[in-house]
Amino acid sequence: MRMKQTALKDVCVCLLISAGIIFGHETGPAVVRVVVEVGSDVVLPCSLSSKENIVDKLFDWRKDGQRKKEVFYYNAGIHYNNGHDGQDQQFKGRVSYFSDQLKNGNASIKIRNTKMTDSGNYTCDFPRLQPSQIFYIELVVELTIKDRSGEITGAPKPYIWTLNVTEDRVLLQCEVRGASPQPKVEWKDRAGNILPAEEPQVSDRGGRYYVTLLTTVTKTDHYRCVVTQEEIHHQTHSETYVFINGEISFKSFSLFMSLLVFKYF
Ligand SMILES: *[C@@H]1O[C@H](CO)[C@@H](O)[C@H](O)[C@H]1NC(C)=O
Numbered sequence: 001m002r003m004k005q006t007a008l009k010d011v012c013v014c015l016l017i018s019a020g021i022i023f024g025h026e027t028g029p030a031v032v033r034v035v036v037e038v039g040s041d042v043v044l045p046c047s048l049s050s051k052e053n054i055v056d057k058l059f060d061w062r063k064d065g066q067r068k069k070e071v072f073y074y075n076a077g078i079h080y081n082n083g084h085d086g087q088d089q090q091f092k093g094r095v096s097y098f099s100d101q102l103k104n105g106n107a108s109i110k111i112r113n114t115k116m117t118d119s120g121n122y123t124c125d126f127p128r129l130q131p132s133q134i135f136y137i138e139l140v141v142e143l144t145i146k147d148r149s150g151e152i153t154g155a156p157k158p159y160i161w162t163l164n165v166t167e168d169r170v171l172l173q174c175e176v177r178g179a180s181p182q183p184k185v186e187w188k189d190r191a192g193n194i195l196p197a198e199e200p201q202v203s204d205r206g207g208r209y210y211v212t213l214l215t216t217v218t219k220t221d222h223y224r225c226v227v228t229q230e231e232i233h234h235q236t237h238s239e240t241y242v243f244i245n246g247e248i249s250f251k252s253f254s255l256f257m258s259l260l261v262f263k264y265f
């Protein structure tokens with residue numbers, strides 16, 4: 001009975017996941033997400049897959065908001081940095097394009113000295129192409145993790161997510177956001193044993209490291225994700241308690257079976 005339930009649950013989860021992917025494709029266009037630390041420069045990507053030359057074409061970058069803000073406009077060599085008006089005050093003097101890339105259909109722009117208010121959804125539009133083309137880019141500008149003196153401080157506490165819970169196992173995810181220097185990340189049980197984990201996924205965003213580490217646990221215990229930065233003698237952790245339902249039922253089931261065996265043989 002228990003087995004049957006689990007199988008049914010797995011089937012439902014699979015169906016939900018496939019539905020999510022399908023709807024994701026059907027209802028929304030592809031969005032490229034770019035994350036940057038406040039104050040640094042960022043390139044927002046936009047390229048035609050045809051790679052056609054756009055030196056003599058028109059493209060227009062806008063940012064969504066209560067009203068659309070004009071970020072960058074280019075029309076056959078005329079643009080905001082050479083006299084065309086209409087650019088939103090927020091972006092004046094901070095946006096440039098890559099003139100040498102236009103011949104490859106690349107209309108990416110660079111925004112210098114990003115501000116928190118630059119976060120948002122951008123569109124890169126080629127309204128006069130046949131068919132017209134539009135690209136969606138989400139920019140997330142994040143605060144730096146610096147203390148008041150402007151010094152880099154140790155990694156913040158990691159985030160723990162409980163994923164993929166089944167009756168006998170739980171997939172735990174530890175996520176470290178924006179640590180510098182690169183931290184070592186480990187999963188430990190209450191006794192301090194290092195747990196086998198998957199290969200950490202590390203991304204370097206301008207010298208700040210984002211690390212994700214997954215482990216599967218099968219026992220009821222307290223689990224810690226420990227983040228260590230040896231160079232700066234910094235260690236921090238977050239903890240979670242996992243209760244494995246199946247473990248208990250399995251134990252009681254074995255006990256029950258042993259009793260049966262004793263009784264009858
Ligand atoms: C477009 O140009 C930018 C700036 O040179 C570059 O970073 C990016 O990789 C280019 N994109 C493509 C698809 O070539």
Ligand SMILES: *[C@@H]1O[C@H](CO)[C@@H](O)[C@H](O)[C@H]1NC(C)=O
Pocket residue numbers: 119120121138139140
């Ligand atoms: C971009 O738009 C989505 C959907 O409207 C929204 O959830 C998200 O917060 C927006 N991104 C930013 C950085 O504002």
Ligand SMILES: *[C@@H]1O[C@H](CO)[C@@H](O)[C@H](O)[C@H]1NC(C)=O
Pocket residue numbers: 164166171
């Ligand atoms: C969730 O667990 C099931 C069963 O153990 C496994 O087949 C599946 O790959 C897991 N999903 C993820 C995202 O790890």
